[in-house]
Every structure is written in C-alpha cells, then in structure tokens.
Amino acid sequence: EPEVTQTPSHQVTQMGQEVILRCVPISNHLYFYWYRQILGQKVEFLVSFYNNEISEKSEIFDDQFSVERPDGSNFTLKIRSTKLEDSAMYFCASSSQGPNTEAFFGQGTRLTVV
C-alpha cells in the first residue's frame, strides 16, 4: 500500500540553524500538507500546497518557514533559523483531491532544537 514517507525520523539541531524536513507524498496525490504537534499539544496545521504553490497557511507559518517541491516526488519544509519553540513532531500529509478527502500522513519527523 502506498505511504507518505518522511526523513529523517529525528533531527537535532542547534538554535539558529536551518533545517530541511523531507517528505515523499503518495505519487498520484496532488495536495500536500505540513502539520506539527508540539509535545502534549494538538496537531496544528501549518501549510497546504497545490499546483506548485501555497494554497493556505496558518499564522504559525511565518517568514521563517518555506515549502518547496524541488522535483516530482519530494516536498520539503525549511525552517531558516530554528528557535527552541520549533521543537515538535512535524507531519507531512497528502491527498488525492482537495475538499473533504482523506489525508494520508507520514510517520513524522521529530525536530529537537537545542
């Protein structure tokens, strides 16, 4: 069964450093998402991406964040200058269509900023 895959599973970085979280969505999906979950809190929407551009973003997704689909398979989330409060589990998801369709999630990348 096709799956969304994320790498790395765990990333430790120093405050102020740039990190890139990588995702390979399911191959025939058109909509891509990043969510994050700070320890003990709810899963929060960051950004959605369709047709090579951001379709929606939350207030969390500020100028420090960017997303890219550099080739036909990868979907990346970059944090330019990490802060301690960026420590969280980051989930990538994809769906075949937009509204009201099932989003398939990756296993997540645990980002620890020290």
Next chain:
Amino acid sequence: AQRVTQPEKLLSVFKGAPVELKCNYSYSGSPELFWYVQYSRQRLQLLLRHISRESIKGFTADLNKGETSFHLKKPFAQEEDSAMYYCALSGRSGYSTLTFGKGTMLLVSP
C-alpha cells in the same frame, strides 16, 4: 474560527465495555468531520468520516448539528482499540485543511 474540543485526555475502560469518545466542534458553515487514530508507534490514519456513514472496526460516529457534536462510539471495546484518537474538522471548500482536537487516549484493559 473553527475549533474542535475533545474534553477527555484519557479514557480507560475494560475489554467488552462500551466506549464513547466525545468531540464537539465550532464552525459557522457546514463542516466535514473526521476521526483519526494513532496506534502506538504508527502514523495518524483516518478511522472514519461522517459523510461515509460507515462503521469501521466496530466504531461509529454520528454528526449532531444541533449539539455540534461528533462523538465516537463502540459498543464493546477490544484491547487492540487502545490508541490516541483525534477528532478533526475540515470546513473550507477547496482544500482539506484539518483542524484537530487535542486527542483522547483510549486505554482498554483486559
């Protein structure tokens, strides 16, 4: 603003007991409601959604617009149901952005 509330952090029951995981939502339009489940060390996965009206693994959920609720129910809990359950809402047309509740951990003891 759309919001999902799951009032219970933890629900602990014995095997064979009925289960009800509560979910209330706030949304001004017509929402799409989902239940996602995360078993230990596994990814978030869709359990069910209200438009499909299915029963998955014995679980059902009915959207009650009057009470703005979408509670998840199962008449007889099994040990393998132990997991984290998230209620989620999608309210915007065009994109299936999900707003999640904080989740309820269901523990089913033998």
